[in-house]
Amino acid sequence: MTDTRRPAGLLPDLGLAVVFVLGLAFTAVMLADSWGPRYAVLDATVGATACLLALLRRRARVRTAAAGLGVAAVAVAVAHLTGLPQEPGPVTALALAVLVGSVIRTRPVRTAAAVGGAGLLVIVGSLLASLDDRHGFSAVPVLATLCWLAAVAVGVALRLADAHGRATTERVRRDERLALARELHDVVAHHVTGIVVQAQAAQLVGAKRPEKLPEMLAGIELSGTDALTAMRRVVGLLRDADDAAPASPGPEQLTELVARFDRHGPPVRLRLPADGHGWPPASDLAWPPEVTTTVHRIVQEALTNVSRHAPHAASVTVTVDRNPEGVSVEVVDDAPPAPARVAHRGGYGLVGMRERVRTLGGTLTAGPRDGRGWSVRATLPLPGRTAR
Known part of the structure; x- marks a missing residue:
C-alpha cells in the first residue's frame, strides 16, 4: 500500500495559475481601453514573467524571488522613463507577494529579511516614481x-506555524522514543535475569549431571542472543534519568481493545494469524515483546483516528498476520471520502507510530484507499528468526 495523496502544493498552484491568467487578461483589456493597446505590452510582459517565476518558485525559491524583484525594478524604471503605466501592476504585485512570502516562510532569517527588504525597495521605487509621474x-x-x-504578514505567520508543527512533531517522536526505550529496557532486563538464573542453575546441575551442561549453556547462549538483539534496538534512543516508571512490555489483549472500541464505534472485525486464537498466537510466543506491543499501539492509534475523523464508517477490519517479511498489521475502514479530513487522519499520532516502527526496522504507510475508506499498514521484521 502506498500513500495516494496528491503532491503538496499542486492544487494551490493550479488555482494560482488560473488567477494569474484571468488577472493578466483583465489588466490587458483595461489598459488597452484606457491607454491604448501598445501601452499594455510592458505590463503584460512583466506580469507574465513574474507569474511564471511564482509558479516555479518551489524549484529555487530565493533565485526566483530575486529574478522577479529584478524584473519588477527594471519595469518601474522603464515605465517612469518612457511614460508608460506605472509598475508593478496588480498581477505583478500579486506574483511578487507569492515569491517574497514563500522565501520568508521557508528560508533562514537573514535570507528572508534580505528578500523582504528587496521587495520593500521595489515598492519605495514605485512610490517615488509615481510622485514624479506626469x-x-x-x-x-x-x-x-x-x-x-x-x-510579509502571511510569510511570517506560516513560518511560525511551520516551526510549531516541527516542534510538535519532534516532541511526539521524542516521547515515542522514550516509551520504546522503556519497553526495550524492560525486555533486556528480563533476558539478563534469565541468563543469571540459568547460569546459577548450570553451576548446580553441572557438578551432578555433566551431560545436561551443553543444553543449559545453549539456553544461556540463546537468551544472550535475544538480549543483544533487543539492546541493538535501544542504541540511539535516549532515556531521561528521571523518566517515569518503566512500562510493562506485555501488550493489552487486542480482543479487549477491539471490544472496547466496538461499544462506541462501528463494528470491528479482528483477524489474527490462522494458527491460534489468542494474542500472540500459541506458535508465535517467541515474537519479541516490543513487536507485539507496537502492533497493539498501531491498532490503538488507527482505531482512535477512525473514531475521531471517520464517524460515518460502517465497518473496520483489523488484520494481524505473519509473512516472510515478519509481522504485518493493517487497519482498514470504509468511511466515505472526506478531503477536508485527510490532513487530520495523518496527524501527529501516526508520526509517533512511524518513528516507533522505523526504529524497529519496519515500515508504516497510511493513506486513502481507492474508492472509499482509509488504510494504515505496518510491517515489522522479526530479527534472528525465519518466517515459517
Missing part, C-alpha cells in the same frame, strides 16, 4: 504596497 499619482503603488505587507 500622469499623476495612481492607486497602483498603493496596491503593490498592500501586497508586500500581506506577503
Whole structure:
C-alpha cells in the first residue's frame, strides 16, 4: 500500500495559475481601453514573467524571488522613463507577494529579511516614481504596497506555524522514543535475569549431571542472543534519568481493545494469524515483546483516528498476520471520502507510530484507499528468526 495523496502544493498552484491568467487578461483589456493597446505590452510582459517565476518558485525559491524583484525594478524604471503605466501592476504585485512570502516562510532569517527588504525597495521605487509621474499619482503603488505587507504578514505567520508543527512533531517522536526505550529496557532486563538464573542453575546441575551442561549453556547462549538483539534496538534512543516508571512490555489483549472500541464505534472485525486464537498466537510466543506491543499501539492509534475523523464508517477490519517479511498489521475502514479530513487522519499520532516502527526496522504507510475508506499498514521484521 502506498500513500495516494496528491503532491503538496499542486492544487494551490493550479488555482494560482488560473488567477494569474484571468488577472493578466483583465489588466490587458483595461489598459488597452484606457491607454491604448501598445501601452499594455510592458505590463503584460512583466506580469507574465513574474507569474511564471511564482509558479516555479518551489524549484529555487530565493533565485526566483530575486529574478522577479529584478524584473519588477527594471519595469518601474522603464515605465517612469518612457511614460508608460506605472509598475508593478496588480498581477505583478500579486506574483511578487507569492515569491517574497514563500522565501520568508521557508528560508533562514537573514535570507528572508534580505528578500523582504528587496521587495520593500521595489515598492519605495514605485512610490517615488509615481510622485514624479506626469500622469499623476495612481492607486497602483498603493496596491503593490498592500501586497508586500500581506506577503510579509502571511510569510511570517506560516513560518511560525511551520516551526510549531516541527516542534510538535519532534516532541511526539521524542516521547515515542522514550516509551520504546522503556519497553526495550524492560525486555533486556528480563533476558539478563534469565541468563543469571540459568547460569546459577548450570553451576548446580553441572557438578551432578555433566551431560545436561551443553543444553543449559545453549539456553544461556540463546537468551544472550535475544538480549543483544533487543539492546541493538535501544542504541540511539535516549532515556531521561528521571523518566517515569518503566512500562510493562506485555501488550493489552487486542480482543479487549477491539471490544472496547466496538461499544462506541462501528463494528470491528479482528483477524489474527490462522494458527491460534489468542494474542500472540500459541506458535508465535517467541515474537519479541516490543513487536507485539507496537502492533497493539498501531491498532490503538488507527482505531482512535477512525473514531475521531471517520464517524460515518460502517465497518473496520483489523488484520494481524505473519509473512516472510515478519509481522504485518493493517487497519482498514470504509468511511466515505472526506478531503477536508485527510490532513487530520495523518496527524501527529501516526508520526509517533512511524518513528516507533522505523526504529524497529519496519515500515508504516497510511493513506486513502481507492474508492472509499482509509488504510494504515505496518510491517515489522522479526530479527534472528525465519518466517515459517
